[in-house]
Amino acid sequence: MKQLLIVAHAPSENTRLMAEAVVNGVNHPDIEGIACRWLPPLEATPEDLLGCDGIILGTTENLGYMSGALKDFFDRCYYPCLELKQGLPCALYVRAGHDGTGTCRAVETICTGLRWSWIQPPLVCKGEWDSEFLKQCETLGTTMAAGLEMGVY
Known part of the structure; x- marks a missing residue:
């Protein structure tokens, strides 16, 4: 069974509802070969990253940048995983109060350095809260899980 780390x-x-929507998407009834774990960035370890077959990152837009918690995750995991997880399929969703541009650029720069493979452009849920964000996050989870299950990524 392949492991998807969120x-x-x-x-x-x-933002909790958004993360849960991603998990719900991964757990779509038509997808059987994927196990998923959602961890807050401050709890995720290099070992968690080394044990996964794909990753979905989620962050808030904080002053035009990713959350400090996600940055901390990258700080702790970058070098222990750099050579071992090249080509890891990844995706990103951002809850942005503005346009999410700086947040996406920062995360994409780090993931490019890690040599991870984007499955799609970042999902940026911007502006006032919209329940459509949950549907978009669920679709992201299903897309990643289906691709991993079929061996597309």
């Missing part, structure tokens, strides 16, 4: 910062009710 490392998502969820400091509010809405």
